Amino acid sequence: MLVFTLAFLYVHLVFHVYGCPDGFITHGTQCYHFSHDKEAYMIAQLVCEQMGATLAKIDTQAEGNFLSAQIHNVQTNGHHWIGLNDILEEGTWRWHTTGALLTSDVANWDTHEPNTSNPGLENCVVIKTDGKWGDDLCMASYPYICEMTDGETGIIG
Ligand SMILES: [Ca+2]
């Protein structure tokens, strides 16, 4: 009985400490939420923050491929915001969470993107349905991807 109880507590603890919260999927050490609602970029970031997360930051090609595949395979709403923009300086793409510059090894721009179909106005980045990235109007409403590190949230339960 004691063993059973301890085993239960262990599973309970591991689930709570290391599991992703409801509505998030696990990949490696990270948790991702693909929203169903559509929001402007800044609102999407705020909603992510309310969940203890941020708009997704793509750190490796593998992470980018995973998110692109999720959108391609699972999602039907097309474009999804990620946490990348050139709001501060036109043409200088920085990750929302850290301010770090986008590096060419993870960049996955679509053909002809980023473009200037709305000169100087397409400052926020989406992953499109085909998995490639494009810049778009930050005020446009799209679904979005929130990311947090597994076990970092304080709202599990
Ligand atoms: Ca990441």
Ligand SMILES: [Ca+2]
């Ligand atoms: Ca564009």
